[in-house]
Amino acid sequence: MEIDAQLIAYLEELSCLILSEREKQRLTDDLREILNSMARLEELNTTGVPERSHPFDNVNAFREDVVQPSLSREHILQNAPAHNSEFFIAPKTVE
Amino acid sequence: MNWESVIGLEVHAELATQSKIFCGCSTAFGQEPNTQVCPVCAGMPGVLPRLNRTAVEYAVRVGLALNCTITRYSKFDRKNYFYPDLPKAYQVSQLYAPICRDGHLAVEVDGTTKIIGIREIHMEEDAGKLIHDAVSDNTLMDFSRCGVPLIEIVTQPDFHSAAEVRTFLMQLREILLYLGVCDCKMQEGSLRADINISVRPEGGELGVRTEMKNLNSFKAIGRAIEYETRRQIQLLESGKQVVQETRRWDDDAGVSYGMRSKESAPEYRYFPEPDLLPIYIDDQWLQSIVENLPEMAEAKRARYMRCWGISALEAATLTSHVYVAQLFEEVAALSRNPMEAAHLVAGEIMRLMNQTDTLPEDLAVDAKKLATLITLVSSAKINRNAYKEAVEAVFIDGVDPEEYIAQRGLRMVSDADAIAEAVAAVITEQRQAVADYRAGQHKALGFLIGQAMRKLQGKGNPALVRKAMLEALE
Structure with missing residues (x-):
């Protein structure tokens, strides 16, 4: 994958970030280096190694369907950058 | 030209578990905003979700009822997006290994049976509610619904009319209710459908589709399909193109309008959810779910x-x-x-x-x-x-x-004296009918009994009244 200005602009949009020209350059370098490192994995011979989606072999870590107390509203709201007595508040989100 | 509509559905059903899919918060509807929220469903850093076993069993029940293959080794994935209805900025869903696949449901429309394919059923967490506050021009967020377990039932594009869709949904709703896995209250959002629709010349190539959201009644679904089919046909017949987009149905106005046309192709950057272990359903577990089907x-x-x-x-x-x-x-x-x-x-x-x-x-x-x-x-x-x-x-x-x-004095009169009195009065008053009966016209008996019942204000014991009348006539 080629890390170019177009891809950086796309990632900027997807991640809702606004980057300065300097940051864009740094990110381009970083991402290229990350991709190069990851490309080394392709040198590994994985013939006969089964595909997996999780590093652990365990499965089925369940909880039973039992209601536990929630946090009080006052507590859950207190870390939010903006809230009133009932709701979290975000800038107007249009859809 | 004869046009044909091609329709597929994505049906979201909230599972009727007591607690949320990844934490112990209650799923009860209609409580005060943000009173059913904990660090897990609020997306606090460092917390670990834990899967509700009952949610898995309910999803499997639906898969069995819809003739699906149950995925024995299933797992969750992260769907990343920026929208404040989920505070984590991603939704835990299933993309690569949904819990059920390849099912079908036979529906009866206008006397013919039609098989509707079920592509997959996947599990995911519901999102919170956003309310626009006109006063401050801000968005208010209620996270109580975040993490309520959902299944999304994805059909094949096998429908060709609003009637087929409605029949399917009504049948699906009954199945979910009988299975006891969803209360199916559309007005509370526990059952909702998104509709993918395109039109094509009959038997021709598939056309460009649009997706309609915000459909929360059977009536709205029918009207929205009819509206959208007409709109697409009109576009094509006037030489224009259908644009692939998400449209919102406004049931009050009876129209749909396009939304999010700018980012029409969302990029969700799915990847395997590292915080949750895979689900493995062995024969024994599957068997017990089958045996416990309602x-x-x-x-x-x-x-x-x-x-x-x-x-x-x-x-x-x-x-x-x-x-x-x-x-x-x-x-x-x-x-x-x-x-x-x-x-x-x-x-x-x-x-x-x-x-x-x-x-x-x-x-x-x-x-x-x-x-x-x-x-x-x-x-x-x-x-x-x-x-x-x-x-x-x-x-x-x-x-x-x-x-x-x-x-109301409705208790039946079984008192022999009261009945005898009423019967005697009728026999004296209705000489003609009595004579008719004695002359062999047995249908006069019904009339005489009716008259006696009337005297008893309709409360006479019918068997006793009949018996008394017959005795009096003999």
Whole structure:
């Protein structure tokens, strides 16, 4: 994958970030280096190694369907950058 | 040109578990905003989600009922997006290994059976509610619904009309209700459908599709499909193109309008959810889910007919809705008179529901009170007319049956003297009818009994009145 200005602009949009020209350059370098490192994995011979989606072999870590107390509203709201007595508040989100 | 619409559905059903999918917060509807939120569903850093076993079992139940292959080794993925309805900025969903795949449901439309393919059923967490605050021009966020377990049932694009979609959804709704996995209250959002729709010249290549969201009633779904089909045909016939987009249906205005046209192709950057272990369903677990499946409509019908001798027609009426079946079973158990309970629920109760526009899910009549009335009528304490009247009073006003019967003086007259007096009076007054009867016109008997009942204000014990009348005529 080629890390170019177009891809950086796309990632900027997807991640809702606004980057300065300097940051864009740094990110381009970083991402290229990350991709190069990851490309080394392709040198590994994985013939006969089964595909997996999780590093652990365990499965089925369940909880039973039992209601536990929630946090009080006052507590859950207190870390939010903006809230009133009932709701979290975000800038107007249009859809 | 003959146009054909091609429609596929994505049906979201909230699972009726007590607690959320990855934490112990309650899923109860209609509580104060943000009172069912904990660090896990608020997306606090460093927390670990833990999967609700019952949610998995409910999803598998639906897969079994829809003839799906159950994925033995299933897992979750992260769907990343920026929208404040989920505070984590991603939704835990299933992309690569959904819990169920490749099913079907046979639906009957206009007398023909049609097979609708089910592409997959996947599990995910519901998102919170956003409310626009006009005063501050901000968005208010309620995270109480974040993490309520959802399944998304994705069909193949096998529908060609609004009628087919409606029939499928109604049948699916009944299945979910019978399975006990979803309360299916569309007005509360626990069952919602997104509709993918395109049009093409009959039998031709598939056209460009649009997706319609915000459909929360069967009526809205029907109207939205008809509107969107017309809109697309008009575009194509005037030489324009259909744009692939998400559209929102405004049911009040009866129109849909495009939304999010700028980022029309969302990029969700799915990747395997590292915080949750995969789900492995072995034979033993699957077998126990199969064995614990609730009794479905067809099995109930067969049982009612086999065990209680209820007619096929009544059994079909009783199982037309799960709440009607539940009422019937309760009344049957409490009255210990299944046959009478079947007549009551399939007859009078259904009539009253139609008359008062009561939906099965709003059925609030007290089974105990109905059972009391059955006991009273079958032990000849009240007659059929009084029974019918009292059933209506119980259904509409929730009256206490014993009190109502006492107050209205509906208790049956079995007093021999009172009956004899009424019969004697009729015989004196209705000379012509008496003569007709004695001349061999036996249908005059019905008239004479009717007159005697009238004298008893309709409360006479019919068997005793008949017996007394026959004796007097001899």
